[in-house]
Amino acid sequence: MKLPSHGRYAPSAIPTRPDYRWPNGARLAVVVCNNIEHFAYRAGLGSDSAQPGAPQSFRNYAWRDYGNRVGLWNMLEMLDELEIPSAHNVNSAALDYMPEIAPALLARGDEFIGHGRSNAERQDILWEEDERRLIVETRDAITRHAGTPPRGWLGPYLAQSHATLDLLREEGFRYMMDLPADDQPFWMATRAGPILSVPYSIELNDSPAMVFRQHSGREFAEMIIDQFDEMLAQSKRRPLVCSIVLHTFVVGQPFRLRPLREALRHILRHRDDIWLTRPGTLADHVAGMPRGLVPGSEMLPEPG
Template sequence: MAEDIGASIRRRVDYTPIHKRAPLKLPGEARVAVWTIVNVENWSPNGPMPRAVLPPPMGQPLLPDVPNWAWHEYGMRVGFWRFLETLSSRGLRASFAVNGTACEVYREACEAARDAGWDFMGHGFIQRPMHRVEDQKAAIADTVAAIRECTGRPPRGWESPGLTETDETLDLLAEAGIEYVADWVLDDQPVPLQTRAGEIVSVPYTVEINDVVISAVQQQPSDEILRRGRDQFDRLYLEGAKTPRVMAISIHPYLTGVPHRIKYLEQLYDYILGHEGVVMWTGAEILDWYRSQVPAKG
């Protein structure tokens, strides 16, 4: 069974080395398209936390988990608004990966993201791996409906909680009208993925310039997002002289939105914006650019 699933996953995407593809062109001969993903999730204090900053006393999980829930909740009460100011003051818009239930729980934040012109992406209905969702089709539909109710339009993109997918997830997303996904962290350019409902595009996402990995998993110093992000950009900018690259910056309000990290995100943006030949886009804008150059088959 494992081999069959692996073969099914590989059949969705052709193996084409980046140096053997037809050349792409960014506007104005730009080298790099940079997109920011702000992740907003609904954590329940009555269940195990997706992430924890404090281990449970004596190693025994205790519910409700008030300290770890509150750690996350700080991000929505304070950290998110730092993100909004950081991006808006620089004329930048984010892609907004949001749980469907968060559209109601954090209504004011979602409306602020909408009013700022951010690109809403589905991020599951609740913060739970897709493998543990009993009815993925219904959860996807509920997420799309919640975003449409908040913004007036359905999301075009999707990022699964924890980047998790089952063998059927991609098909269900395409059938629900989703046009691009961020789960397949396998390239520096968009690539088409095959589904039973036609192609869906993988827009390059990141597990490296991602504050869950940097701050929560690896527990790196507060300035790591700046140092790693600057190095990532420098290399993509160099390579982008031959063929354009896409850089993602993935952030969460409870991690990079805290006082001792936010200035390093601001410095990263200022560093990138100090270069010519860069476009600061949303996931939907990257999708539209790619489709203008590589039309869908069929």
């Protein structure tokens, strides 16, 4: 029986891959990814603090808006206090809506990652021409606010059409984080050349954990610690990427921020043993590695 396949990447069992190290000899890379989102008022898509699939209302619009008005600023203060670099998956509409956001991220030297126009819509239901327009409008709006175009992409709701990877590569994106398929980066085929998949967790992610599965902030902090400790031990055998995924309107709430801070402090006690980085920096490093080390790298052009 031949099952349908995407044809973007080949199967690859992690114990069979070549070994390598991250910068400074580290075996575990840690990335903190924050999501900055803006939604339509009483329309489109959007999560709810009380129940999955609730209709859009003034209440849940305001709950999500807390992230831009308060939660993000709580989080940035914590990241500054702990001296943690971060990347932000940004709806371009959020930068237009709240003009204070982009300067604050630029002041930290943080990375802007394309995250669609708004999380009130998804791209996988669009015709190819309309999906390209969404990607281009997102890229250009972020460029206007950040001064440089984003090189990475995370689709709203991590949703992809059959053409998403092709469109991203054709419009200048060099990596994406939509595929939770691995704990190492890997290259994927597009009609315009390879694009890199950077690990991005939907398990160690505050939105599905606390909004949909109704875990507490303390339980989520314990998940972070358990994930980090186990991956640090596993990294003795192979290089890994531990991604921690946050949303301003979820962990930006003060009672959730306190256990999150404790979990991040636990990670920082191992700062000399890890590579604390951003996805774009990690993607740049992988792009400069010799062919044959990273799955799919045989698709890359020969150097020189």
